Amino acid sequence: MLISSYNPAQAGDVLMLVVNQDQGEQAYEQKGQVVRIYAVKDQATLGFNFLEAKNVLPDLEGQGQVFLTAAQVAKLNEALVAVGFEAELVVDEEPKFVVGYVKEMTEHPDSDHLHITKIEVDGQKELQIVCGAPNIAVGQNVVVAKVGAMMPTGAIIWPGKLRGVESFGMVCSARELHLPNAPQVRGILELDATEYPAGRAFDFAKAANLFTPAQ
The missing domain is CATH 2.40.50.140 (Nucleic acid-binding proteins)
Known part of the structure; x- marks a missing residue:
């Protein structure tokens, strides 16, 4: 699952990604311009926030939910690896x-x-x-x-x-x-x-x- 939201008018140049449902106590860690949100209980990743997102995806546009292409997801995974996170993002093209x-x-x-x-x-x-x-x-x-x-x-x-x-x-x-x-x-x-x-x-x-x- 990959749910993506980009709203520069309200949140600035931040791409917010959800990969799992919220659960219990949460924590976060930041490496470079990427913030990982995870569940304290089992360390499962819940989502990522990409700060200064246009540095990674210059063509990113939107006001709310956005639908990322396979190429864009690949670039985000490269950015995760570059700062020391795992490449966990999987493209989701299924209509919701x-x-x-x-x-x-x-x-x-x-x-x-x-x-x-x-x-x-x-x-x-x-x-x-x-x-x-x-x-x-x-x-x-x-x-x-x-x-x-x-x-x-x-x-x-x-x-x-x-x-x-x-x-x-x-x-x-x-x-x-x-x-x-x-x-x-x-x-x-x-x-x-x-x-x-x-x-x-x-x-x-x-x-x-x-x-x-x-x-």
Whole structure:
């Protein structure tokens, strides 16, 4: 997993990378212009911050989550080795926001509003996702934020449990995706299956025209 964020307006020329989910007590060590964040318990690397990132990646651009190419990841690994860290970064080109098809849905045994869904995503993979949206139903095409997705707020989607049931992603509403003119109401975004076939990456640019401005 490799989740990358670059926001020079807020954080300066710092590229922030997440490679593992946060766990317990954390610590950090700095070598040169690279900071490694790791778990105290088992020393596992959780992420890296590259200070003065444009010295390593002159072509780096973005305001939020960025998607690094294989060539860029290779340069970052070279920079890690140069300062004395291991080359731990692995390129991740798998789409994290995809169109999913709701195949099954059952009621949560310990909730009056949660649903346990089985959703088919890219690669014909099937994810179990617990969802509380009142309008979710079998047969819908929906937007799924998979594990490793970074929401527009900066929150990262990790595996979790809701009332004791495992969940591996999130079914998104238009407002959670920060789509222009999105209705400010509860409920997931239901997509037209012809325009947005299941199994494909969700097209944010295309979806920017889903809602017309309020008159």
